[in-house]
Amino acid sequence: MARGENQEAQTGNVPAAAPGPKPASAGAGKGAEGQSVVRRLQSELMALMMGGDPGVSAFPEGDNIFNWVGTIAGSAGTAYEGTSYRLALAFTAEYPYKPPKVRFDTPCFHPNVDAHGNICLDILQDKWSSAYDVRTILLSIQSLLGEPNNDSPLNTQAAALWANQEEFRKMVEKLYKPAA
């Protein structure tokens, strides 16, 4: 299975919407549950709307406060300049003790992102801290776009191409399918 993914990534035949499984959200769904998490997420939402960080934004998807949609814009001066990516964030009842599950919704050609949009980023795994929030996550991913970790690539083709920024930019554009 893994082999298939990577070959697709190499040849660039990534389907527009990768059919990744819906992230499991154990405690999600019921409003009465996770009072603490709901409160925390509401407060984060307020902060995000007030803060106005350039290039990142996030909002709950529909009625469910445990599932959010985030957007990041490619930073100026990087291969991703002018692009905008949608991400799906799924929180569990253990947030903020455990990180949310974050996935690219928009296909993204990047050394640390696989064909399903899974991201390999330390703060989303073992380096997670309860002090992080949606804003820091989105900012981290934004900066990851410009500064990939080429030592442990999920997409080896992207990692190999990184040295040639011109070609890389072309690939990014070729595979970029902005959300409608």
Added chain:
Amino acid sequence: MSVNIPNSCLRALDAISLECPDECLGRGVPAAVLQFFDFFSTTKQKVALRIVSNVFNGYAEEDGPTAMEAVPALCNLLQSSDKTILESAISCLALVAAGASGNAEHLSKLCETNVVEATMALMDNEGWKSLRDDTLTAILELLKNLASVSEKAVKSLFELNFCELLKQMITYYSSSHHDNDKVQMLVELIYQLMLPPETSDQQTKLVAANRNAIMGQTTYKDQLASIVALIAQISKSAAQSSVCYSCIVVIGSIVELSTPNFLTELQKTANISSFLTCLLARKNRHILFQALKISRTLLEKDQEFFFETFTKEGVRHAIDAISSQDKNSILKSKRKNSMKERCFCFDLESSLTDKACRVENNVVMELAEEINKSFFLVKGSKKSAHRFGFSLKSVRDFFARSLTPSAENQDKGKQLSHLSRRLLPDELQVYSTFEFVQSGSIRYLTDYLSNAEYCNANPELQSRLQKFAHLALTMSNDGSTKPLGILVGKLLDTLHMCYDTFPVMLSDEQCTRESTMIPLRYPETQETTSLELKFRRSKKDKELFNYTAVLSVKLFSTPQAIEPVIFPRVFIDPETSHKNSNQVKEANRIMKLDERNGLRFFYNGTILNPSTTFLESILLLMSKGEADILIDPSFWDDEHCITYRKRNKSNELSFKSYYNTHLGKLPGDLDGSDLLDMLKVLEGINHCSYQLLMNGQIEKFAEGTLQDLDDLKVAVYPLPRHQFMSSLLTNKLELQMQDVLFEDGFIPSWCVYLVETCPFLLPFDTRWKYFCLTAHRSFMTDQINSSANQVNSSPDQVSSHSDQVKSPALAKKYRVTRSAILEGAVSMMTNHGPSSRIVEVEFEGEVGTGRGPTFEFYTTVSHELQRSGLGMWRGENSEDGFIHAHFGLFPKPWSSSSALLRGVDFSNVLQKFKLLGHLVARAVLDGRILDIPLSKAFYKVLLEQELDIYDIPSFDPELGKTVIEFQALVRRKKFLETSSRTSNPSADLSYKNVKLEDLCLDFTLPGNPEYELVPRGSEKMVTLESLEEYVSLVVDATVKSGIAKQIEAFKSGINEVLALKTLKMFTEEEMERILCGEQDAWASTNLQDHIEFEHGFDMSSPSIITFLEILREFGREEQRAFIQFTTGAPQLPLGGLASLDPKLTVVRKQCDGNVDDELPSVNTCRHFIKLPPYSSKDIMRRKLKYAITEGLGSFHLS
């Protein structure tokens, strides 16, 4: 010549040689038979050799020359490729040599052939491992005989580097615990190589002189020197005095033959003085005598040097102690005739058998006095007043200082820097074990670190332990030796001086147990041995009745247990004695046995410890503290007379535990129990090193020396467990367990004491054997039986009792339905859980019975218990419907207020935990295997260790990390509040630059919002002020009160089957090994099916083939490390490698430089392992092992 004729001849000779071997030998049959050997068929060749062996069996000395004629032919046969022929030829040669032993002329003829070289060739290159046991014995026997007379043989042995071979063999056999005979034989062989110079025979004197010259050659001497260290080690850790004695005699011979220069060298490499100190602490006079002789020889050879060394290492002190012993006390110790007396002199020098033992009691003392007079007293007067060396005083002073309470607070920093300097490896190493012990430092150090209830003790002690752990574990500069390691080494050395405290008691039946298969159950059909006790009223006692019956008690009966049986029969109640009603009497008697009234038991006038078995007490009193006790068969037939007397408060003696009274006094007034205490403390520190060091880090953060919460991590490298193990005690316990009566309850109290209080001194295998041999005692049902039937006072009772117990140990069968397996398991365990028989399972509607279905049952039930939605475990519900806990299963906390949650009834959860307890206990007893990845912390609970905040990361790293960081924040806040210098009131008390309030935490359990930590907790927000309360409540809910009921149910499940406390001798890891078996993470056959290969690799790449080979060769520990390395979690999901998602993928690592310098790396997100294409399998294995073990054993919290 017809072929048939020689065949018939052979047949005839075969018969004749059995009848009259001498005649055959006289007529040269062996040589003749061997002459035509090559013409015979293989079967005939074997007959021929049988004839030769018949002929040589015990031939007369005058036939020696004729016998020698057959030797060259026999030697030729040693090259034979046929194993049977080879073995027969060796045994023939051994017989020839045995027959000629004592006749140097014949034997030297034997040596002129190449027999030495030929046999050595057989043993070279680990060839001895493939030889049959009796063949090897024959070879050693042969070489021994040759070496005893022929210097040529000795010379060739040395030339062939025989010492190296001996070393290998001794190391191998002494580590296997049941080949003591082999070790003894090897040591004897070395002894023969040396030959004692004092042997009187004219001929041998000449030989000895020649040999002396041989020894003079440096190459041989180096070989000998290397073997001395090994023999000294064997001697110190030998379980039997006889082995120890042979070793010391060998060392004595080497010392005798050596030059002073060589001996000085030997002292430096093997520390022979320390070895002598250890032996001089023993009671066996043969050993003492030899040790003294060696000491004298050493002093004679280099007085200056060895005077110094002996003083430093304690030899002088020991000799002093021996010579100043009370003369009468030695003479008094005349043996009882029922104990076998053994004189070891006979073991080595067979010529002495008819003479009396040369080592009389007073000889030892006289020799000690002589040494004292001629060496120590003269020298001592002109030397300094320091009897025990110069550096000693400073060590002692130091520890005394660090304990003075007044200096405690002001000088703490200074003291610790002292301590650290002392503990630096090079400093600690300078002091000899003797000096260290003599200085009293151990006692001080124990006091300093005592009450070591590690993490819950008072703050002062906690901080001492913390600082000590920090110094002892992390101050290693080169990483090779930690101060703690040296300390433990010295303590174990000292412990080995307490040899006599752990007497091995062997019953006469010298049949040893097969060590591999140990039955977990008491062989109930076997006749049990019992002890005949005749109870008699003490003459001084007039109140009690006389009781005349002879009781036959079980071997494990103690005075305590017998008391309630005897008491009612002998006690006259002053109030009821005049009444005639028997019934009233009966009732009163039983009631009256209490604190105030009871019995004391005596044997030969010595009061018996109520909790020590009669058997042991009697044996110890009979043997006067000798360390090897061999019971004479007559002991079991004798009636042993026990007197009893009324016990009342006034003459109540307080019986301390065995070890407070019996563990010998060591130099420096150190009690043996202090020593064990100290080892226990150190082991505890080692065990809790993560907690202690982490606590230290938090303290640093609180005080501001550590700024960033992200730096709050420690790398812990605890001492490996084997460094705490005592080879002597392991050997002794192993030997004791080989005794056939061990299972019957003939267990000396030191065994129980060691296993219960200091299990870390013994390796797992030994403890597991002990558990198996004693497990039947922990069966609940058996316990009831045994206490009720411990005394068989009447014959009828004996028979009825035996009927009841000796029913055949058949397995109990139970039928379960697959569709309702959990229910079936619950009812099976409720009915048959506590059974002392093996429980087997059949599935409803299936024909299979026995092992297979039973194993499947345990596996299936353990899987069922991992289903999500049961409310048992923490962790994510994975899509397959099972809980997936990356770090092992740990109970999910349940609030006491909610009995029902999401359709799960708490009582059902408890029932399942009880079932798990049953399963665990039955699995241990029946040798079943559970497939359930319990977390380390849960095993800790099982072993009744307390959990605290530092255990949380082991099963939930994210939560654990955050609460520990919160804890650090709380401490900093407290520190700032209490410290007088509040120069910076606005110090940073945010949580990683986030205000605590902004985290929006309320007082509910993280991830479990229904669990309110306080009433209406979901409305109470966590602030900096309430953080402390919050942290302690979260910790309490997670590892204590929130899981208390589940744990209780689990433990009660275990306790219904076997006593939980008997499992406490194991560690968490060992428990897991017992329960889950040595399961492999993958089956080697289908390994390649579950691994993907990409980016330059495919299934047929040479690197991949090698890689798979290496993976298959990995042991369990390495597999685990590999899984941890590649996936980040130690546990694979249910189903193993096959269910890993994404699949484990091996890709080729691009290397710029030399591939062999690179290390493999991983991407744990996607389970990639990047493997450089190494040039050889060896390098790949080395690099892989390095990569996976690097950082293993260290637990980083990051």
